[in-house]
Amino acid sequence: MRILLSRPHMGGTELAHIQAAFDANFIAPAGPQLEAFEAAIAARLGHGVHCVGLSSGSAALHLALRVAGVTRGDDVWTTSMNFAGGVFPVLYEGATPVFFDLSPASWTIDTDLLETALRDAARAGALPKAIVPTDLYGQSVDLAAIETLAAQHGVRVVVDSAESLGATIGGRPAGTGGDAAILSFNGNKIITTSGGGMLVTRHADWADWARFLATQARDPAPHYEHSTYGYNYRLSNVCAAIGLGQLDVLDARVAARRAIFARYADALTPLGVRMMPEPDGHRSTHWLTALALPEGGADRELVRRTLADHGIEARPLWKPMHLQPLFAGARYVGRGMDEDLFSRGLCLPSGSDLTRSEQDEVIGRVSDLLSAG
Numbered sequence: 521m522r523i524l525l526s527r528p529h530m531g532g533t534e535l536a537h538i539q540a541a542f543d544a545n546f547i548a549p550a551g552p553q554l555e556a557f558e559a560a561i562a563a564r565l566g567h568g569v570h571c572v573g574l575s576s577g578s579a580a581l582h583l584a585l586r587v588a589g590v591t592r593g594d595d596v597w598t599t600s601m602n603f604a605g606g607v608f609p610v611l612y613e614g615a616t617p618v619f620f621d622l623s624p625a626s627w628t629i630d631t632d633l634l635e636t637a638l639r640d641a642a643r644a645g646a647l648p649k650a651i652v653p654t655d656l657y658g659q660s661v662d663l664a665a666i667e668t669l670a671a672q673h674g675v676r677v678v679v680d681s682a683e684s685l686g687a688t689i690g691g692r693p694a695g696t697g698g699d700a701a702i703l704s705f706n707g708n709k710i711i712t713t714s715g716g717g718m719l720v721t722r723h724a725d726w727a728d729w730a731r732f733l734a735t736q737a738r739d740p741a742p743h744y745e746h747s748t749y750g751y752n753y754r755l756s757n758v759c760a761a762i763g764l765g766q767l768d769v770l771d772a773r774v775a776a777r778r779a780i781f782a783r784y785a786d787a788l789t790p791l792g793v794r795m796m797p798e799p800d801g802h803r804s805t806h807w808l809t810a811l812a813l814p815e816g817g818a819d820r821e822l823v824r825r826t827l828a829d830h831g832i833e834a835r836p837l838w839k840p841m842h843l844q845p846l847f848a849g850a851r852y853v854g855r856g857m858d859e860d861l862f863s864r865g866l867c868l869p870s871g872s873d874l875t876r877s878e879q880d881e882v883i884g885r886v887s888d889l890l891s892a893g
């Protein structure tokens with residue numbers, strides 16, 4: 521592939537931060553770069569959040585669920601159209617995921633379905649332990665609505681903001697939602713630390729507990745003393761140094777991805793393509809441009825394969841989890857909106873380093889395929 525979906529895009533100052541870590545021999549484990557990275561993200565997000573740098577977004581979600589008290593036998597409600605890393609951690613805790621459909625207005629979890637299901641579950645004495653809504657393709661979920669519903673029922677909320685660092689809803693930054701939120705700095709995300717993640721929480725005690733668990737749950741003692749089990753989940757100081765450099769260009773990266781989305785929208789909407797909607801008050805990162813091909817028009821796989829033949833990487837939208845073999849028989853709350861989107865949906869190359877001529881090439885190929893029917 522010549523034109524990739526989303527690849528790492530360095531800003532230029534990363535090496536200087538890495539050099540500083542090397543100069544002081546803060547190669548491992550923690551160090552000033554990690555502390556500075558956590559503090560910088562916390563300052564950027566505001567709202568009094570605490571940040572814990574971790575080895576991946578999946579690790580962050582696992583820890584958040586553990587800290588939220590999710591355990592064997594609990595239900596965790598989440599979005600069906602999702603990346604594996606946003607769902608598998610539910611299984612790590614021995615809990616059972618319940619999958620929700622998307623709202624046609626936002627392509628994020630449908631809060632009307634959530635409201636009805638919560639009311640029914642409360643009546644049946646079967647509330648979930650936590651709701652884990654996903655900021656799909658960089659668009660924040662409706663934080664206020666979900667937090668209100670969860671508070672009414674005493675349910676924890678962990679927001680999967682892996683794709684949405686830099687997004688806002690009503691001016692409030694993605695990553696500040698719920699009891700905790702998680703970020704990802706995987707190589708294909710808005711900004712990257714090579715690999716990494718972060719747990720973000722308003723609860724200081726959650727951050728302390730997460731940091732403790734992420735470093736093998738070592739009780740205070742001269743020897744290794746353990747009253748519970750932990751993980752080796754901390755973000756490396758060298759990787760955090762990359763993150764410090766990347767943070768300088770976060771706004772530029774979001775602006776570039778939004779501009780790419782807008783160009784695709786201008787060119788493809790007249791051909792009957794439906795772009796992922798961005799409701800009033802939302803500002804998505806448009807991490808990946810997500811769209812639905814016209815109903816009854818060109819076959820999605822034909823379009824994808826033809827693009828691939830020309831060196832252009834496109835990908836179907838996430839396959840809904842309730843359609844995955846792993847989750848056969850899992851509970852699904854919805855009406856197949858996500859199934860329809862999966863059958864017609866495509867992500868186009870969206871990396872912030874995509875040149876204008878690369879964007880033109882993608883637009884030209886997709887336009888040809890759609891016009892050919």
Ligand SMILES: *Cc1c(COP(=O)(O)O)cnc(C)c1O
Binds near residue numbers: 575579706
């Ligand atoms: C990337 C991603 C994750 C996992 O992050 P990693 O850092 O790759 O472990 C979780 N949820 C969603 C929605 C993601 O896109």
